[in-house]
Amino acid sequence: MAPQVYGVRDTIKELKFVEPKLRANITREAKRAAEPLRANAQSRVPTTAPMSGWQKMWTPANTRVTVRFGGRAKGDKEVWPLLRLMHAKKDGAMFDMSGRKSSGTPGRGEQFITNLNREGGDASRSLWPAAEAMLHIVQTVVLKAIEDEMDAVSRNLVERGR
Secondary structure (H helix, E strand, C coil), X not given: CCCCCCCHHHHHXXXXXXXXXXXXXXXXXXXXXXXXXXXHHHHCCCCCCCCHHHCCCCCHHHHCEEEEECCCCCCCCCCCCCEEEEECCHHHHHHHHCCCCCCCCCCHHHHHHHHHHHHHCCCCCCHXXXXXXXXXXXXXXXXXXXXXXXXXXHHHHHHHCC
8 A cells, every 4th residue: 555645735736836846846856766667667568569450559659658746636535646657648558458347348359358468468467567566666765755855845944934
């Protein structure tokens, strides 16, 4: 389970207005901390098309894995993602997640899922295995980056005499 840090979202939201440079620095540092996770996930996406029918659309640009800062809260409004690991385009997402909810429609859909499973394993072929392998490292580095930025804010407040 991801660590839950309280007040970060409100702090980041306020920093957008009070200290935009500091907010941008937090975003940059968090994304930098997640780079090993992104690279691990990207390495799990095949460089060549996993099936012959994908030859025309399968390009590095269409299968790029990205990290985005922030996201929407789900369910409990107090819990929200600080970073999101995701496929930039549908091609990578289709390779990664096809077959997660069903085994496909009878006929071609089933064969499609069977072929993908044979090529890359079961659904969640790239992002989830990378997250499981790297999450503890990324969490530690991101929390350290947030602590460092919060310390910088505290020092600035003390220096300004607030």
